[in-house]
Amino acid sequence: MNKKIAIIIVAGGRGTRANTKSDDLPKQYKSINGVPVLKRTINQFIKMDIIDYIIPIIHKDDSELYSSLNLHGERLLEPVSGGKTRQLSVFEGLKALKKHQPELVLIHDGARPFIEQQTVNNVVIALQEYEAVLPVTNVIDSIKRSSNGKIIGGSEDRTQLYAAQTPQGFHFESIYNAHKKAISFSDSFSDDSAIAEWAGIEVAMCEGSVDNIKITTAEDFLRAERILDMGQIMETRVGTAYDVHQFEQGNEVILGGVKIPHDAKLKGHSDADAVLHVLTDAILGALALGDIGTHFPPSAKKWKGEPSKTFLEFAISELVKRNGRINNMDVTIIAEEPKISPHTQKIRQSIANICNISIDRVSVKATTSESMGFLGRKEGLATMASATIELPRDK
Numbered sequence: 001m002n003k004k005i006a007i008i009i010v011a012g013g014r015g016t017r018a019n020t021k022s023d024d025l026p027k028q029y030k031s032i033n034g035v036p037v038l039k040r041t042i043n044q045f046i047k048m049d050i051i052d053y054i055i056p057i058i059h060k061d062d063s064e065l066y067s068s069l070n071l072h073g074e075r076l077l078e079p080v081s082g083g084k085t086r087q088l089s090v091f092e093g094l095k096a097l098k099k100h101q102p103e104l105v106l107i108h109d110g111a112r113p114f115i116e117q118q119t120v121n122n123v124v125i126a127l128q129e130y131e132a133v134l135p136v137t138n139v140i141d142s143i144k145r146s147s148n149g150k151i152i153g154g155s156e157d158r159t160q161l162y163a164a165q166t167p168q169g170f171h172f173e174s175i176y177n178a179h180k181k182a183i184s185f186s187d188s189f190s191d192d193s194a195i196a197e198w199a200g201i202e203v204a205m206c207e208g209s210v211d212n213i214k215i216t217t218a219e220d221f222l223r224a225e226r227i228l229d230m231g232q233i234m235e236t237r238v239g240t241a242y243d244v245h246q247f248e249q250g251n252e253v254i255l256g257g258v259k260i261p262h263d264a265k266l267k268g269h270s271d272a273d274a275v276l277h278v279l280t281d282a283i284l285g286a287l288a289l290g291d292i293g294t295h296f297p298p299s300a301k302k303w304k305g306e307p308s309k310t311f312l313e314f315a316i317s318e319l320v321k322r323n324g325r326i327n328n329m330d331v332t333i334i335a336e337e338p339k340i341s342p343h344t345q346k347i348r349q350s351i352a353n354i355c356n357i358s359i360d361r362v363s364v365k366a367t368t369s370e371s372m373g374f375l376g377r378k379e380g381l382a383t384m385a386s387a388t389i390e391l392p393r394d395k
Helices: 039-045 061-068 084-102 117-126 172-182 192-198 218-231 274-288 309-321 340-354
Strands: 005-011 053-058 104-109 133-138 162-163 167-171 204-208 234-248 250-257 258-261 265-266 325-334 363-366 378-391
Touching: 005 039, 005 084, 039 053, 039 309, 053 061, 053 084, 084 172, 104 117, 104 172, 117 133, 117 167, 117 204, 133 192, 167 172, 167 192, 172 192, 192 204, 204 309, 234 274, 250 265, 258 340, 274 309, 274 325, 274 340, 274 378, 309 325, 309 340, 325 340, 340 363
Parallel strands: 005 053, 005 104, 133 204, 325 363
Antiparallel strands: 104 167, 133 162, 133 167, 234 265, 234 378, 250 258, 325 378
């Protein structure tokens, strides 16, 4: 099929059922094995060549949270602010897609991070014959009916019952017109297939996946981690790196994204953050992807003065693309001056924030060269790092 396909990823809800006493972050920004739910979901579609446009729908107050995901992809469009209901949010996405003229549109829950290529293929193939398609799984449990929540009032025939999933697929103009028409009737349809049914569009079913779960409660996060652990055999890799920078005239050094007052600054093409440089190299080394100069050559003017956070975020994005995760990062800073120890905790937290991992996975130590060599003469400083990561191993 050569039709232009777009996907709307709905992620504007508050997800309060997944909150705990110590964590009220919207569920789509909570992490599973160190990677936020929404980032996992969007990255799944970034990897699918069948998709031409990806448009996330986010809450109007979540711009900073979304930016912190550090998502990159040529087909990933700018996020759109949603409405007060899921239905209105999807319609905002459809309106934003109108100018791109997709022929087919898929609509997916941002809280379903385990979507597989096969399920998407099933939907798209079925759209060759039908105007609307819904991926489903068979209902296995016996279903009982009760009017008061206490006494069983009857049993349902489970052979005629199916659990609905996403992405739900539609011919773009059909679902756009159905949504536009439905607004004057109600803004609380449960999903897009319900709107299609209401508009008289025949909705077909295709095979979904039992792993395509929707994260709804705090317990679902534990289930999601079990799915990841059972579905992948992981291998451990270690990358190491070394970096050194001279001092030059200035009034502060930047290490780990933290500005430290000093009577000099570090010399370099970017902001010369030797800590973030060495961590970038360590991760790229563990991934066997060369070094920082391979991807950000100092001869390129565009990287002049670039914050080194950019380089580390790139290395992390390459790790996430491969469904990998960080186990530990260990940095040693070698310098006579400035004094590093008063700033190590702040540097650890900065690195943890950039990498979206907990601070207990980041170690930062400082030492001197006992006044020997160029470091002892205070001509510059050096950094060493190791990064321990896990990657799925080919079976």
